[in-house]
């Protein structure tokens with residue numbers, strides 16, 4: 001295979017999808033740029049501060065995770081820990097079984113995508129319904145999100161209208177307003193019928209045990225108004241030390257993600273709902289999930305754990321814009337995914353070890369990142385690791401013949417002269433597979449080998465006619 | 469070994485080899501998070517109105533204005549939280565007033581008026597709590613939600629609102645109407661929560 005896997009995928013992308021991904025991502029980048037510029041002029045001091053707070057947090061994760069556990073427990077929250085995908089799913093299932101919950105509504109959470117929670121719960125006879133509009137459409141289509149903030153960037157209104165018709169939500173109608181109203185009517189029954197809500201969390205404050213959840217649609221709010229049990233699946237890296245740090249992160253998150261000052265619904269939860277009130281969970285569980293994060297912390301790419309999942313790096317990335325999210329073959333696409341996905345893959349690093357190559361290292365991802373993650377540096381480190389682990393590198397010819405020539409001057413000279421023959425040979429007839437691979441994505445210039453030696457040998461002697 | 473111990477041991481093993489660990493940065497919240505236009509902006513009340521309207525929300529001069537607008541916009545019934553029961557006459561002039569919010573009324577009551585615990589001027593945000601809201605559903609399920617803001621609870625910045633978090637298990641900040649741009653990036657208001665979000669001062 002000459003192309004990187006990601007190029008192969010990109011080449012097959014429906015032109016309409018490519019256009020949608022490109023224009024939507026570009027619009028996201030533009031909105032982010034406008035609002036941060038208008039509000040802060042230079043957002044760098046704020047980004048760097050946020051990065052420093054997060055770096056401090058992950059480098060003191062032992063202390064903060066313990067503190068968060070204590071604070072959450074003091075708030076009446078039951079805290080659980082899960083090492084692997086399997087453990088995390090099982091923890092959720094156990095809580096649901098113990099509390100007699102059969103119906104679940106879910107608010108968008110990347111970590112539940114990581115562990116494929118919906119499929120697992122359905123296999124165990126439970127109903128689990130996504131409530132974010134985009135995620136709901138992904139679910140009924142048995143598809144995967146292609147962007148961490150805008151999950152159905154790869155679908156158009158006609159695709160969605162067909163899916164809704166198929167699911168019995170009404171006759172074919174591709175008006176976005178109608179689509180939204182139909183989802184509203186359908187999902188609101190689900191909230192009210194459900195026993196439990198499964199959510200993620202954007203932040204957990206170690207000192208107060210306060211959990212922050214943001215949504216624009218209000219779906220997480222509705223999940224936490226309709227149900228009696230709340231289960232939050234949270235990556236161990238989602239902590240921040242103090243309540244005051246939330247001012248830094250909330251001022252960056254929505255601006256970076258969607259160009260808003262604040263997301264519409266920003267919930268700060270410290271435990272189950274007030275017991276005197278009729279609606280809202282009576283109990284709250286937090287499952288802290290590792291699933292590769294602790295190994296990432298031990299690696300030289302630990303900075304990626306600062307990520308607050310805003311999606312700005314994918315919006316700005318020329319490779320993402322061209323290839324779309326599914327090209328990354330993992331839950332996290334774009335520059336974030338090119339680092340995080342192979343890291344979280346753990347022992348299966350090799351399966352995603354090509355992703356760090358899907359970048360021109362232009363640095364745009366680092367510039368927009370609200371926590372200033374040096375993504376290009378991390379990509380280089382991972383390329384290095386792929387090399388050390390001898391992962392095949394599509395499109396790169398073997399270097400052994402070159403090494404042989406370059407270390408034997410006689411052979412080198414002969415090759416330089418003989419190379420002229422290349423100009424006279426149709427390139428596609430040269431029976432060297434590696435060269436054919438290489439040529440599929442590159443062209444060879446005319447042969448100029450040996451010219452320098454010849455010039456050097458015949459150049460005028462010093463002092464005569466030589467130009468300075 | 470329990471999952472908990474496995475995770476903590478893993479973290480310790482990861483962090484112990486670090487020659488040094490990054491320090492917590494010293495910073496001033498106001499100096500770093502205040503938008504540059506804010507110091508020269510209007511007083512808090514005017515600013516709140518401007519920013520609320522900017523998010524697609526509505527601001528009303530008085531309860532009577534609000535009631536008239538609700539009717540004009542298509543609402544027929546309105547739930548009034550106990551703290552604003554004294555405004556019943558103003559609303560009853562235009563709408564059927566409901567004093568009780570129950571779960572089976574979710575699709576029957578068009579509008580709800582509840583009282584905010586605070587508001588943020590710089591973002592046009594209203595702050596609701598479990599203590600201040602009789603039912604989470606009441607402030608969420610109706611198409612029209614009006615969060616009444618008591619003037620003294622208005623703060624200027626996000627940082628100030630965080631510094632003054634009320635002691636409540638369920639605080640929610642609402643900044644404009646519920647919205648999505650999931651379908652082809654087109655903005656649609658009123659996905660799961662209210663399609664119309666409004667406020668007036670008391």
Ligand code: SF4
Nearest residue numbers: 307308310311313369
């Ligand atoms: S890596 Fe940075 S830019 Fe990308 S999603 Fe995470 S926080 Fe946002």
